[in-house]
Amino acid sequence: MGMTMAEKILAKASDKNFVKAGDIVMANIDVAMTHDLTGPLSVESFEKIGVDNVWDPEKIVVIFDHQVPADSLDAVNNHMIMRKFVEEQNINNFYDVREGVCHQVLPEKGHVVPGEVIVGTDSHTCTHGALGAFSTGIGSTDMAMVFATGKLWFKIPETIKFDITGKLQENVFAKDVVLNIIGKVGADGATYKACEFGGETTSAMTISDRMVMCNMAIEMGGKTGLVEPDQKTINYLGGRTTKNYEIMKTDKDAESLETIHIDINQLEPQIACPHNVDNVKPVSEVEGTHIDQIFLGSCTNGRISDLRTAAKIMKGKDVAKGVRMLVIPASREVYTKALDEGLLRTFVDAGALVCNPCCGPCLGGHVGLVGPGEVSLSTSNRNFKGRQGSPEAEVYLSSAAVAAASAVTGRITDPR
Amino acid sequence: MKGKVWKFGDDVDTDIIIPGRYLVLRDEKELAACVMEGCDPDFSKKVSEGDIIVAGKNFGCGSSREHAPIAIKGAGVAAVVAESFARIFYRNSINIGLPLIEAKDVSKHVSEGDIIEIDVDGGVLKDLDTEEEFEIKPLPEFMLGIMNEGGLINYLKNHIGDIKG
Numbered sequence: 001m002g003m004t005m006a007e008k009i010l011a012k013a014s015d016k017n018f019v020k021a022g023d024i025v026m027a028n029i030d031v032a033m034t035h036d037l038t039g040p041l042s043v044e045s046f047e048k049i050g051v052d053n054v055w056d057p058e059k060i061v062v063i064f065d066h067q068v069p070a071d072s073l074d075a076v077n078n079h080m081i082m083r084k085f086v087e088e089q090n091i092n093n094f095y096d097v098r099e100g101v102c103h104q105v106l107p108e109k110g111h112v113v114p115g116e117v118i119v120g121t122d123s124h125t126c127t128h129g130a131l132g133a134f135s136t137g138i139g140s141t142d143m144a145m146v147f148a149t150g151k152l153w154f155k156i157p158e159t160i161k162f163d164i165t166g167k168l169q170e171n172v173f174a175k176d177v178v179l180n181i182i183g184k185v186g187a188d189g190a191t192y193k194a195c196e197f198g199g200e201t202t203s204a205m206t207i208s209d210r211m212v213m214c215n216m217a218i219e220m221g222g223k224t225g226l227v228e229p230d231q232k233t234i235n236y237l238g239g240r241t242t243k244n245y246e247i248m249k250t251d252k253d254a255e256s257l258e259t260i261h262i263d264i265n266q267l268e269p270q271i272a273c274p275h276n277v278d279n280v281k282p283v284s285e286v287e288g289t290h291i292d293q294i295f296l297g298s299c300t301n302g303r304i305s306d307l308r309t310a311a312k313i314m315k316g317k318d319v320a321k322g323v324r325m326l327v328i329p330a331s332r333e334v335y336t337k338a339l340d341e342g343l344l345r346t347f348v349d350a351g352a353l354v355c356n357p358c359c360g361p362c363l364g365g366h367v368g369l370v371g372p373g374e375v376s377l378s379t380s381n382r383n384f385k386g387r388q389g390s391p392e393a394e395v396y397l398s399s400a401a402v403a404a405a406s407a408v409t410g411r412i413t414d415p416r
Numbered sequence: 417m418k419g420k421v422w423k424f425g426d427d428v429d430t431d432i433i434i435p436g437r438y439l440v441l442r443d444e445k446e447l448a449a450c451v452m453e454g455c456d457p458d459f460s461k462k463v464s465e466g467d468i469i470v471a472g473k474n475f476g477c478g479s480s481r482e483h484a485p486i487a488i489k490g491a492g493v494a495a496v497v498a499e500s501f502a503r504i505f506y507r508n509s510i511n512i513g514l515p516l517i518e519a520k521d522v523s524k525h526v527s528e529g530d531i532i533e534i535d536v537d538g539g540v541l542k543d544l545d546t547e548e549e550f551e552i553k554p555l556p557e558f559m560l561g562i563m564n565e566g567g568l569i570n571y572l573k574n575h576i577g578d579i580k581g
Contacts, residue, residue, distance in 0.1 A: 026579065037481075038481060049573060066439075067440070123480040139480050139511060141511035142507060142568070144568075145568060145579075148572060148576065151579060151580075191474070191502065191503060218478075221477065364435060365435070365436035365439060382429075384429040384430075384431040384432065385431065385454055386432065386435045
């Protein structure tokens, strides 16, 4: 009997030849990532266990991204706790305030390779399945266990394979595909399952597009997103990583596998409406909705391809009167590329604010909050009540193209 | 375990339980003062020690923030009963020793203010106001072990040698 990709990776990590969905295994962790906001709780829990040293400082990565630069004494205090931990535990893979959003920085710096098990104290850690790793979000106490032992227990998940076929229309993107899928399966439609994206459409996607797909797996309850590695994956990794890796693929006769076919030939841009990510409508149904703030950025859509798409639409135009727009490149690498290509100039000329790489309004606790009665259109991944500030605000989610087209008109607009 | 019910709906997400702007906090009592602020700003003042939250499906969906179960536990909530839980929240709660009870259709039948009694060993939840009984889905054995030892930190203190191997 065959195994899924998720089963193969977890079998290898737990020194077994065969596992099946439902089994509980103790897996060796290859990369443990934490950030400035959930890191301090992880450190606090680690210290309670009573172990002096972490299991392997080279496998721990610390990235500051949620509150950078620090906007309060509480935030700077958290940063100081993490800097002290990094120093005491000899952690070399430390990216302080200047590097960017953890889920962009982790692959950029070569920490993500196929076939490994990655955990992070952030639910969007599932992003890294785009490169064929089993990667999932965990809490701070689970991370304390990883710090102390290098291991974590997992229930082997079943897999849903999304077999995506068809060619995307112009100005329709991976974000629209994944929002469409979430709308179909629901916010808990993939609870505890590995969401594997396949089919000709996924094969045609860039690595950035695949990251968008996997990033959103958690929004349907998924344990991880996954894409089978191919030549594009190998090309992306070239020059970024020195790690050896093994490519694993799902067997056709894997037992715990459900396949869902999705055809995207006719797909129009999709919008997740307040206050749930599965409240998805085609743009034609919400076109014209008034907007107060646009956020272009985040670990979902803050990559160079998103900035290029948006700049192309906004070139020579102004952000609509009364609308504020925040552009936040996902990392320093993205920022400098956008700088060199003149994209940031386009945004600033249009009247947008360009901020340093960070999570921005997606967290609802740092920069760019929205107030009672205001409407935000955001390229990020969550539109929960209160997500970007006031619980009386409304958040709509879209692709970068919809965000850019809407910035110019001040209303939700179809970019096609 | 016996307590007064506070009702919530489906898909109660982690931003409702504890909004992002409070994640700079770590103290259980400080977090508890903001618990459920996303949907009921006065909840922390109304809830009493030993009360029980009853909700629909997918409770705790969203973020991996452990601040969410910490805030609930810090507010004195004795247990969360729901039709289903999101997976990261589920692990986090068990890890910090907040009891979670899964019971089918429970939120459709139990009302706010009812007193419910939970017999974890017997696998039954009873609404003392209506006499209605609900079957509890048992916790997987491995997680029960963690829960019975008071959470993952205590479990690790007792078993770290075996785990490291």
